[in-house]
Amino acid sequence: MKFQRIFLLVFFVITNLAAQEFKSEHFTIEKLSDGIFAVIHKAGGYAICNAGIVNLGDETLVYDCFISPLAAKDLKTAAEELTGNKVKYLVNSHFHNDHIRGNQIFTDAEIIATERIKDLIETNEPEELKSETEIVGPMIEKTLKQIEKENDLNMFEEHKMWLDYYKAIQQSLDEYKITLPNKLFTDTLVIKGKKRNAAIINLGKGHTEEDIVLWLPEEKILFGGDLMFAERHPFLGDGFPNEWINCLEKFKKLDAKYIVPGHGNVGSNEDIDKLKLYIQKVDNIIDNAIADNLTIDQLKQTEIPDEFKSWRLSRFYMLNLIIGYQKKVGANK
Numbered sequence: 001m002k003f004q005r006i007f008l009l010v011f012f013v014i015t016n017l018a019a020q021e022f023k024s025e026h027f028t029i030e031k032l033s034d035g036i037f038a039v040i041h042k043a044g045g046y047a048i049c050n051a052g053i054v055n056l057g058d059e060t061l062v063y064d065c066f067i068s069p070l071a072a073k074d075l076k077t078a079a080e081e082l083t084g085n086k087v088k089y090l091v092n093s094h095f096h097n098d099h100i101r102g103n104q105i106f107t108d109a110e111i112i113a114t115e116r117i118k119d120l121i122e123t124n125e126p127e128e129l130k131s132e133t134e135i136v137g138p139m140i141e142k143t144l145k146q147i148e149k150e151n152d153l154n155m156f157e158e159h160k161m162w163l164d165y166y167k168a169i170q171q172s173l174d175e176y177k178i179t180l181p182n183k184l185f186t187d188t189l190v191i192k193g194k195k196r197n198a199a200i201i202n203l204g205k206g207h208t209e210e211d212i213v214l215w216l217p218e219e220k221i222l223f224g225g226d227l228m229f230a231e232r233h234p235f236l237g238d239g240f241p242n243e244w245i246n247c248l249e250k251f252k253k254l255d256a257k258y259i260v261p262g263h264g265n266v267g268s269n270e271d272i273d274k275l276k277l278y279i280q281k282v283d284n285i286i287d288n289a290i291a292d293n294l295t296i297d298q299l300k301q302t303e304i305p306d307e308f309k310s311w312r313l314s315r316f317y318m319l320n321l322i323i324g325y326q327k328k329v330g331a332n333k
Helices: 003-020 067-082 099-105 115-149 153-172 243-253 269-292 315-331
Strands: 027-033 036-041 053-055 060-063 087-091 110-113 189-193 195-200 210-217 219-230 258-263
Touching: 027 067, 036 067, 036 258, 053 067, 053 210, 060 067, 067 087, 067 099, 067 153, 087 099, 099 115, 099 153, 110 115, 115 153, 189 210, 219 243, 219 269, 219 315, 243 269
Parallel strands: 060 087, 087 110, 219 258
Antiparallel strands: 027 036, 036 053, 053 060, 189 195, 195 210, 210 219
């Protein structure tokens, strides 16, 4: 028993040090529990979104895989070094490009999603690529000029983040291959490992038409994908506000110890409340604008509420207002 305790202590120290010592220009790694790691986008890198690494025992699961195959290569290496196992499972939380373009690095794994997410990737990615090929160069030039002229520190950092986004796309255009999920499920998929079980849950409508979360019940750790943004403006354009709030209320009931968002730092239940308030406020602003017969131009004069002014991804705020307004006005015609 004494030897076993010493072995476990040494193993814990080694894996903790490995998480700290694995260096990537694209992300940092935060150990949440023994064999469970949050992989957080690093400024200047090409990850853009966050990811997760879970040691199931003899197999490893990765949750989301970044916009850049280059960053995904580092993710796969990190996952296998930290766990000592090959990556057998990769989960695509939803169809947006920043969460799925690393799929091509994990072709020897089971890439898990729903039929609808697979369809959305297959439908949207060719169109996105066509558009990006045309605009990514000009957007890099525009963003570099914004950085050069910017005096506000928050906006300076935000412009740099968008520069990372455009550069990640540009860097990967020649090598990127659309790679679709190959293991589909409907509602809940429980993977039973020797070390722990992982519940992969389709929550349906929320941030998009279908969003998948990863719940580790024993450790009470939730990987929320883009149903969770921590002090970042969420993109509501493909979303469903009421259903999204219902998802957040389900999260709250889990009483998770850690919540890994799709964007931002590892959070807690407090971040659920903040995001819920954001969605409600944006929806109320849109409803009031429609009730007051405001035009789109008048709506564009709406300032970000004080409690959200320090949040990154601020360009999403106005997009959320305009798209939400257009959706509601169109639905009422």
